[in-house]
Amino acid sequence: MPEKTAEQTDDARVRDHLANERTYLAWIRTAVAMMGLGVVISKLKYLMPHDYPESVGIVQAGHIGWLFTAVGVVTVFLSVVYFLQTQREIRQARFVARKLLVLIIAGLTGTLGLTILWYLTKPTHPVSSEPASVIESPRTK
Numbered sequence: 001m002p003e004k005t006a007e008q009t010d011d012a013r014v015r016d017h018l019a020n021e022r023t024y025l026a027w028i029r030t031a032v033a034m035m036g037l038g039v040v041i042s043k044l045k046y047l048m049p050h051d052y053p054e055s056v057g058i059v060q061a062g063h064i065g066w067l068f069t070a071v072g073v074v075t076v077f078l079s080v081v082y083f084l085q086t087q088r089e090i091r092q093a094r095f096v097a098r099k100l101l102v103l104i105i106a107g108l109t110g111t112l113g114l115t116i117l118w119y120l121t122k123p124t125h126p127v128s129s130e131p132a133s134v135i136e137s138p139r140t141k
Contacts, residue, residue, distance in 0.1 A: 016090045020083060027079035027101075031072045034109070038069030041116075064115055071108045078104065 042065025082101045089095040 013090060016095075017087065020086045020090060023086075024079055024083040027075060027082070030105075031075035031079065033072075034075060035069045035072030038065040038067070038072060041065030041068060061119065064112065064119060067115070068112055071105075071112060074108070075105055 042062045044061055044065075078101050082098070085098075086095065
């Protein structure tokens with residue numbers, strides 16, 4: 001088997017660094033999308049009519065949106081750490097694949113997805129300033 005030249009080795013390292021950078025940018029895009037989704041979920045109530053039923057319970061859409069935004073911020077920081085570790089390992093020619101970042105982000109995102117599903121199944125009640133026993137139906141007026 002022929003020996004690799006210095007130029008071939010350098011080309012391989014450049015490709016590895018560029019792949020690492022593309023991966024980092026993909027994580028950043030994911031984080032920005034999660035933060036954007038968090039803002040949309042949090043502010044969705046402002047797009048609904050004022051008489052739209054509110055959810056009952058402790059967890060509101062704003063909380064879920066805040067959590068999505070927080071996971072997006074965590075994703076940014078973890079992706080920087082992962083990028084720098086990978087960059088150092090490529091330079092030292094001793095790359096070790098790690099699953100921790102993927103597992104953390106998948107776990108957080110999956111949990112938030114399940115939270116949204118749970119939230120969507122919660123009952124709502126109509127918004128009214130009057131007690132329920134005083135509300136008249138349109139037919140009785």
